[in-house]
Amino acid sequence: MTRNTKTALTATAAALLAAGVTLTTTASGWTLPTWLQNKAPSSAPATGDGPARLTPTAAAVAAVTAPAAPVAPLPPGQTPNYRAIVQTQGPAVVGITVAGLHKASNNASGNDDGEGAGSAAMPGLENDPFFRFFRGVPGLRMQPRSAQPFRGQGSGFIISTDGLILTNAHVVREAKQVTVKLSDRREFSAQVLGSDPATDIAVLKVDAKNLPTVQLGDPKQVQVGDYVLAIGSPYGFEQSASQGIVSAKGRSLPGDSNVVPFIQTDAAVNPGNSGGPLFDAAGRVVGVNAQIYSQSGGFQGLAFSIPIDVALKIKDQIVAHGKVEHARLGVTLQDLSAPLASSFGLEAPDGALVSSVVPGSAAAKAGLKAGDVITAIDGEPVRVAGDVSSRVGLARPGDKLRLELWRDKTRLNETVPLGRADKDVQEASAAPQGGQLGLALRPLERQELRSAGLDRGLLVERVTGPAQLAGVQPGDVLLALNGKPVDNVEQVREALKSKPASVALLVARDGQQIFVPVRLG
Secondary structure, three states: OOOOOHHHHHHHHHHHHHOOOEEEEOOEOOOOOHHHOOOOOOOOOOOOOOOOOOOOOHHHHHHHHOOOOOOOOOOOOOOOOHHHHHHHHHHHEEEEEEEEEEEOOOOOOOOOOOOOOOOOOOOOOOOOHHHHHHOOOOOOOOOOOOEEEEEEEEEEEEOOOOOEEEEOHHHOOOOOEEEEEOOOOOEEEEEEEEEEOOOOEEEEEEOOOOOOOOEEOOHHHOOOOOEEEEEEOHHHOOOEEEEEEEEEEEEOOOOOOOOOOEEEEOOOOOOOOOOOEEEEOOOEEEEEEEEEEEOOOOOOOOEEEEEHHHHHHHHHHHHHHOOOOOEEOOEEEEEOOHHHHHHOOOOOOOOEEEEEEOOOOHHHHOOOOOOOEEEEEOOEEOOOHHHHHHHHHOOOOOOEEEEEEEEOOEEEEEEEEOEEOOHHHHHHHHHHHHHHHOEEEEEOOHHHHHHHOOOOOEEEEEEOHHHHHHOOOOOOEEEEEOOEEOOOHHHHHHHHOOOOOEEEEEEEEOOEEEEEEEEOO
């Protein structure tokens, strides 16, 4: 699932969630009837034990295997040649269908309000904030059983003539069978070389040669207001093109890992567009379409794409090592407001405020302290906290970053060797602490309590599921649960033992205390 400023978007997150607005991935968990899929009948059946392939005409094969011609640069003030972009780059855009078996949860049959419907179509999303998007989709309500079949749809694009394809990680999550369909209706079985949930990028490989490829661009050259074009398979309608402009760059999404500095656009993106390319006005891929904000489940003017340079960094690691390693600094960051900047002696609210430092982390070893403001990384200015999160998250463990800090109205420079973001350790620590709440909590250090002006509380380090859906954010301090003060994680576990249908959390955020109702049942 945004970074004009993270402050602006994060500040509205709770209100959006309360209004029913959710951040959704754009992979479709269902397929259209055959008569709506615009499919031409195959002239010859598949033969042999290999992947099924439709037999295209010779002219169609020649058209898609020819090298993509570049699209002429756009003169200032003129509309892009969308027809040329679709004709030259569209053949390298593919449709992706996935299938597999998903272990059913206890509520797989759904509740009266539709909660849980569609779990078979989108595996693993029972406690995912994106899951509500799929409530009420006809035909997706399943009865509980040990394993349920699921099918899903998405998009992708070919980046090498020998069959490397980029798509979203959530498109192929838990998939046992992945099929790639080209614009000339050839179909190939695809191997998932690897995927990275942190950035939502996956790399596929098909056994083919001389495939058409897209042209790759530089997202740093794209500016707000520039024309863009999205091509994909929304709701299974293959090779659908939609145009718009870049609405914002460097977006940090509420509740997201903040590793990705998203490109925000108003190009229409819907379920099934996930993993498809976002083209600039010259027909070069600058992003991978991934998420939308929606109150209805369909497109409402807010779409988010992963910059292609981010995707290519992840691709390189997957191809070389079969996995992705992310670095970790070990701090909790927040954006600066004008009053906060003034109180720290800064002229403008630019920078990332360190609200806490994880003991034993790379930041702690380098001497970072709560109250430090990171104003630059390797000489590049930091405007919002997401700038630091994305830069660190895309680095490799062991990489060194030169941080410019503002401490006690003095500028300092620290070189920090980054640690390793161990996903297994993070999930293991998060799972038992918040129970079905979806919270990873830890007690605050004395210095942190003093800095926050609190005498107790548990720091929210990570949030998923019901708590995230209710608007709880990383960096919040949990003060009480159902009116009872909490000083340690065990008190939270004890309060959840009775499996209440809902709880009221008292959290401290930005110097204020608010109650957040969280529905659990």
